[in-house]
Amino acid sequence: MSSEAEEALSREEAFARIRLLRSPNIGPVSYRQLLARFGTAQLALDALPHIGKRGGRQYRAIAPEIIAEEISQVRRAGAKYLFHDQPDYPALLNELESAPPVLTWRGDISLASRPCVAMVGARNASAAAVKLAREFAGALAEEGIVVVSGLARGIDGAAHEGAFPATIGVIASGIDVAYPPQHAELQERIAGEGLLLAEQPPGTEPRGSHFPSRNRIIAGLALGTLVVEAAPKSGSLITARLAGEAGREVMAVPGSPLDARSQGCNQLIREGAVLVQAPEDVVELLSGFDGRPRSTFREAVGVMDYAPVELVEAEPAEIGGLLTTAPVAVDELIRQSGESAAAVQMALLELEISGELVRHAGGRVSLAG
Known part of the structure; x- marks a missing residue:
């Protein structure tokens, strides 16, 4: 958090915002609507019991003591909070209706405001695909494009390694939890040389529901998502779909129809993703990106327009x-x-x-x- 951002948000309001988001049944959309309706997080917290009562339920916000301990854990991890309306919050991510209102981070936060591409793919990727991902990431980083991925085995790890230090790792756990364990050293290196982001509170072990949430952040940070190798039903295709719904570019590297790990990419191309064969293709697509993707993989989802x-x-x-x-x-x-x-x-x-x-x-x- 920059000193300018810290001055703009009082300690009390920051505490109330974290408490509001961690309270039961409060998600990114409801959090933003509550802030819009009541003006401050503390006023929103005060109103929650009444809103719950109108809905027929007794409502109790999360205890302040739990939030105080969370803040201590964030500090012990060497991390900081980033709120959705602070200057350092990435503008592209903030365009999502479901953008995380609060993130924790370690590293160089300015990377999130540079042109980004998401690179995702199979965990059990082929040796050729891993090599290609590493080379693509390196070439894109040389062109000034930051590579975003999810620290998973296979393509994710190769993308991070190829792009150093121009890389952002988005994890499905708390900022202080390394996952997968074999990428603990890689995660720490990203936190030191690149940027590490987490939406979940510190100490949180990743659960199945956390990965689609992480994927929306990966897609939301980037001008486009490149899938290198993926099975037909995989998290990589979820990320691609989320990128398409956000009105971003969707790209895929084609593969052999005989390899199940390429079927997801070939399916994406058949459904409208842009076929990519070299890093120059990605640079061309993203350098001229004006908010109207060339891919037709998925139409953008409309956001409710109200003041x-x-x-x-x-x-x-x-x-x-x-x-x-x-x-x-x-x-x-x-x-x-x-x-x-x-x-x-x-x-x-x-x-x-x-x-x-x-x-x-x-x-x-x-x-x-």
């Missing part, structure tokens, strides 16, 4: 009868209800805080199972 004042004044819409356990787009709820975007979002916020709503990728929601 903070509208959210403050909105009364929650009656949308209970429109929701089921099947995910539906929020804009579809607005169309079918005939209510304003702010009124629908307020209704969803009350349901989420009450534990009755689940948010999904692509701006979709459903009732909790």
